[in-house]
Amino acid sequence: xxxxxxxxxxxxxxxxxxxxxxxxxxxxxxxxxxxxxxxxxxxxxxxxxxxxxxxxxxxxxxxxxxxxxxxxxxxxxxxxxxxxxxxxxxxxxxxxxxxxxxxxxxxxxxxxxxxxxxxxxxxxxxxxxxxxxxxxxxxxxxxxxxxxxxxxxxxxxxxxxxxxxxxxxxxxxxxxxxxxxxxxxxxxxxxxxxxxxxxxxxxxxxxxxxxxxxxxxxxxxxxxxxxxxxxxxxxxxxxxxxxxxxxxxxxxxxxxxxxxxxxxxxxxxxx
Amino acid sequence: xxxxxxxxxxxxxxxxxxxxxxxxxxxxxxxxxxxxxxxxxxxxxxxxxxxxxxxxxxxxxxxxxxxxxxxxxxxxxxxxxxxxxxxxxxxxxxxxxxxxxxxxxxxxxxxxxxxxxxxxxxxxxxxxxxxxxxxxxxxxxxxxxxxxxxxxxxxxxxxxxxxxxxxxxxxxxxxxxxxxxxxxxxxxxxxxxxxxxxxxxxxxxxxxxxxxxxxxxxxxxxxxxxxxxxxxxxxxxxxxxxxxxxxxxxxxxxxxxxxxxxxxxxxxxxxxxxxxxxxxxxxxxxxxxxxxxxxxxxxxxxxxxxxxxxxxxxxxxxxxxxxxxxxxxxxxxxxx
Numbered sequence: 001x002x003x004x005x006x007x008x009x010x011x012x013x014x015x016x017x018x019x020x021x022x023x024x025x026x027x028x029x030x031x032x033x034x035x036x037x038x039x040x041x042x043x044x045x046x047x048x049x050x051x052x053x054x055x056x057x058x059x060x061x062x063x064x065x066x067x068x069x070x071x072x073x074x075x076x077x078x079x080x081x082x083x084x085x086x087x088x089x090x091x092x093x094x095x096x097x098x099x100x101x102x103x104x105x106x107x108x109x110x111x112x113x114x115x116x117x118x119x120x121x122x123x124x125x126x127x128x129x130x131x132x133x134x135x136x137x138x139x140x141x142x143x144x145x146x147x148x149x150x151x152x153x154x155x156x157x158x159x160x161x162x163x164x165x166x167x168x169x170x171x172x173x174x175x176x177x178x179x180x181x182x183x184x185x186x187x188x189x190x191x192x193x194x195x196x197x198x199x200x201x202x203x204x205x206x207x208x209x210x211x212x213x214x215x216x217x218x219x220x221x222x223x224x225x226x227x228x229x230x231x232x233x234x235x236x237x238x239x240x241x242x243x244x245x246x247x248x249x250x251x252x253x254x255x256x257x258x259x260x261x262x263x264x265x266x267x268x269x270x271x
Numbered sequence: 272x273x274x275x276x277x278x279x280x281x282x283x284x285x286x287x288x289x290x291x292x293x294x295x296x297x298x299x300x301x302x303x304x305x306x307x308x309x310x311x312x313x314x315x316x317x318x319x320x321x322x323x324x325x326x327x328x329x330x331x332x333x334x335x336x337x338x339x340x341x342x343x344x345x346x347x348x349x350x351x352x353x354x355x356x357x358x359x360x361x362x363x364x365x366x367x368x369x370x371x372x373x374x375x376x377x378x379x380x381x382x383x384x385x386x387x388x389x390x391x392x393x394x395x396x397x398x399x400x401x402x403x404x405x406x407x408x409x410x411x412x413x414x415x416x417x418x419x420x421x422x423x424x425x426x427x428x429x430x431x432x433x434x435x436x437x438x439x440x441x442x443x444x445x446x447x448x449x450x451x452x453x454x455x456x457x458x459x460x461x462x463x464x465x466x467x468x469x470x471x472x473x474x475x476x477x478x479x480x481x482x483x484x485x486x487x488x489x490x491x492x493x494x495x496x497x498x499x500x501x502x503x504x505x506x507x508x509x510x511x512x513x514x515x516x517x518x519x520x521x522x523x524x525x526x527x528x529x530x531x532x533x534x535x536x537x538x539x540x541x542x543x544x545x546x547x548x549x550x551x552x553x554x555x556x557x558x559x560x561x562x563x564x565x566x567x568x569x570x571x572x573x574x575x576x577x578x579x580x581x582x583x584x585x586x587x588x589x590x591x592x593x594x595x596x597x598x599x600x601x602x603x604x605x606x607x
Contacts, residue, residue, distance in 0.1 A: 050505045074508030087498040088553035098496055102508030106489065109278055109556075154507060183452035 001026045001197055002077070002165055007046055009039075009221075015155055016042045018221045024199055026163050029191055031212030032201040035242055039221040040201035041082070044169050047199060048079045050259070058171035061162065074102035075163040078151035082173055084143060092130040092138070092146050096121055099154035114153075121152035124194070127188060141179035144171060148186065152194070166190070168200040172207050180204070184211045195197065205259040217241055233257050239265045275396055278556060281481070285551045289564035293341065296571040300337030301329050302476045305582035331468055339467040339532055339557050340574040341567035344539050346480055346529040348547075349487055350567025352559055353522035355571070356494035357515060358424050362604075365526040365542045368431030368519075369407040371535035372438035374527060377403020379442050379457045396460070397531040404527030407434055412519065422515040461588025463536030464576050475527040483525035484563075489595030490518050491555040498553070536570065536589045538596025543569055545603060 002024040009017040016039045023029050032040045046050040047058055047210075049065050052189040058065040065073065078099065086095070097110050108120075122128045125145040130138065135226065138146060148168075155164035171187075173182040188211055190196045202208050208215060208229070215232045217224040219241055225232050238246040238259060244267045251258040297601040306328060311399070312318070313325040320326055350365035358367070363596045365371070380386070381399035388395045414430040415422055446454050467473070493514035496504040505511045526540075543566045544558065569589065573595070 045502070048502075048506050050502045069507035070510060071504070074506060077506075079503070079506040080505055084499060084503065087356070088361065088548065090495075090498065090553050093555060094495075094552070095499075098499065098507060101492065101496055104492075106514065 001028075001163065002047060002058070002060055002199070002207075004043075004047060004053075004058045005056055007043070007053045007058065009042055009046055009051060010054050011042075016221050017046065017053075020218070020221065020223055021056075021221070022047075022216050024165070024197055026197055027191065027195055029187065029198045029211055029213045030200075031202075031208040031215045032199065032217055032218055033205065033208055033241065034201075034218035034224075036203075038218040040218055041169055043218065044079070044167050044199065044201050048077065048167050049073055050079075071102040074154060075157060076155060076162060077167065078154040080144070080147050080151050080166065080171060081170040082171075084110065084147050086135055089134050089136050091119060092133050092135055093124070094148045095135050095146060096153050097227070099152070102154065117156045118149075118153045119158065120151040122146075124152060124181075124190070125149040140174045141176070141182065144175065144179070145184065145186065148267040149192075152190070155196075157160045160269065164196055166196050166198045170202055171200055172202065172204055180207055187211050206240070207258065209257040210235065210254065230257060231257070278554065281551060281554070281557050282560070285557055285561040285562070286549075287567065289561045292568040293478070293571075296568040296575070297337055297341050300340065300571050301333040304328070304333060304578050305585075316347065316365075335467050335470050335473065336465050336574065337571055338470075339473055340465050340571040341578075342473060342476070342480065343465065343529045343533040343536060344543075344570025345563040345567035346483075346525050347536065347540040348562040349484070349559055350522040350526045350529070350544035350571070352544045352555065352562050353487060353490060353494070353518050354540075355544060356490075356497055356555060357518040357522070358428060360424075360428075361545070362541070363428075364537075365522065365529075366435070366535060366537070366540070368427060368523065369434035369438070370404045370523050370526045371530055372435045372442075372529055373407025373410075374400040374404040374530040375461055375535060376442055377401070377406070378436045378447060378460050382456045382460065383445055383453045387400075394472070397475070397575040400460075400534075401527050401531040401599060404530060407438065408520070408523040408527070411433060422512060422519065424515075425491035427519070459587065460528060461532050462587035463534040463592070464535075464587040465533050465570075466585075466587075467532065472532050474590065476532050477503075478479050479524055479528040483521045484529070486517055487525075488560055490521070490560050491572050494518070494555040495553075534587075536599065539566055539570055541603075542592075542599050590605045 004020060004022045007017055007020045020043060032043060034040050040151050042051060046053050052066065055153060060068060097114060100110055100114040122131060125148050127142065127145050127149055130142065130146065135146065151166055157164065175183065187198060191198065212229050212261065214228050216226045217232060217237055224240060225237055233248060235246060235248050238244055243265050245262045247260045247262060248257055308325040308328050313329040331551045347365050354363040354365055354367060355361050378396050378400035381395045385401060386395040388398055411427065411430045411434055415427040446457060493509050496507050496509045501511055544562050547558055547561045547565055551561055573591040574588045575589045580586060
């Protein structure tokens with residue numbers, strides 16, 4: 001559904017992505033893993049269309065992203081940034097209603113159905129009680145869920161519309177353990193109930209293993225490996241990616257792979 | 272409290288409230304002053320205008336001045352809102368990006384070198400000040416685009432602050448060699464004054480303001496999205512570059528026009544948006560119209576004070592706004 005082929009991206013003269021190809025199938029939950037500076041965030045931005053690839057292309061349903069009007073893209077695909085700091089103080093409901101922007105004409109005011117969709121998005125993320133609270137007064141985890149609600153309100157479309165997409169940049173980076181599990185449960189729920197396709201970048205191997213159906217391992221702006229989580233996430237992959245010796249095993253109670261880092265790898269190449 | 276009500280309701284309530292204030296101040300403006308006038312006599316058409324002192328005070332001394340106050344106050348407040356939204360910085364003012372210092376340079380040159388524009392039929396100082404503001408805006412815009420092609424708000428801020436300092440230095444340089452009388456006139460201009468006794472400058476500024484305000488209305492929602500951050504605004508479907516450009520040029524144009532009428536009257540553009548936001552929330556669709564109305568009321572009110580406080584001496588209104596605005600601004604800084 002969303003795919004990138006041979007994407008290269010450079011900030012000034014620094015190459016950040018070198019010929020990255022990635023495919024996000026409908027209903028897929030793809031995790032982008034990689035060490036600091038491997039190009040995860042940039043890849044998400046290129047997929048979202050906020051950075052134009054230096055070469056290569058991103059396709060949405062086979063159509064070049066650059067050829068699709070930005071409001072059309074926005075109605076279909078929304079992005080949850082790592083952190084959101086508002087320049088001014090808006091209420092939670094106002095923030096979620098901003099998600100309706102691409103659905104409204106230039107001077108149109110949000111109607112009852114926009115409020116309805118916003119409230120439903122707040123409910124889906126467990127933030128319905130926050131409606132009138134100033135966004136700035138929320139905790140990190142609450143903010144994250146409200147921003148996910150805004151992203152849901154943005155891609156809410158009438159039945160029969162093409163499947164929506166959600167891109168998340170390190171959704172658990174600023175969150176404590178409980179919130180991390182909560183976000184993981186929320187993402188699984190969104191995939192199962194709303195049939196969202198998702199791409200997320202993360203540092204957290206165990207978080208990725210718990211939610212992602214497939215992974216893309218990124219190192220120095222290149223794809224090291226890609227495929228189903230159970231096949232890609234191996235001891236060898238962790239060593240090559242981070243230069244860390246780790247144990248990867250399936251945890252019976254959790255029901256997914258779990259990575260236990262042991263030590264920095266002596267044989268680590270390039271780190 | 273404010274957010275739970277629908278936008279339409281909030282808009283209606285704040286337009287009624289701030290609109291009432293604006294109308295009240297504009298009605299009061301021409302009635303108050305160092306000499307008391309009789310309205311009956313001012314509107315008495317049986318007395319020829321040349322012999323009707325009350326009518327002259329009302330229509331020549333006070334009404335244009337009051338209207339100028341409303342127009343300049345409303346414009347500076349709205350431009351403040353736009354610049355704060357564009358720069359994502361609640362401490363920005365209409366003068367942050369160099370518009371006023373360019374205008375000051377233009378006005379100072381016109382005063383010092385005694386330029387006249389008799390052939391166009393417009394006074395030279397407002398025209399030169401407007402030209403100066405446009406020049407400053409053009410320079411700042413080109414500087415901010417020199418890197419990355421986009422409109423970097425950081426570069427905009429730096430370029431604006433630097434231009435302010437540079438133009439001020441140029442003004443001081445010329446003033447050092449200038450005639451005392453001209454220096455005094457320049458200083459008076461810099462204080463910001465609504466000493467307008469004709470309708471012509473207002474009529475000249477009006478078309479610019481109409482165009483700017485139409486663009487402001489379009490900008491209200493884009494500015495809401497820009498509060499989320501540039502990238503987020505873009506992924507919400509906003510053409511960020513276009514919105515930034517429209518915001519920069521419309522607010523600069525409006526500020527240039529307002530300054531050409533009243534000089535660089537400070538603090539209106541920062542106090543008014545902050546008070547308005549504290550009362551109606553941050554949605555620019557409410558903040559902008561409410562700021563226009565409250566800005567008008569605020570400046571007309573300050574002008575009434577400036578004319579009555581030390582009557583018969585008339586203070587430049589910029590001194591009143593600064594005396595009120597300075598402490599307010601500090602309180603704002605400490606509170607943040």
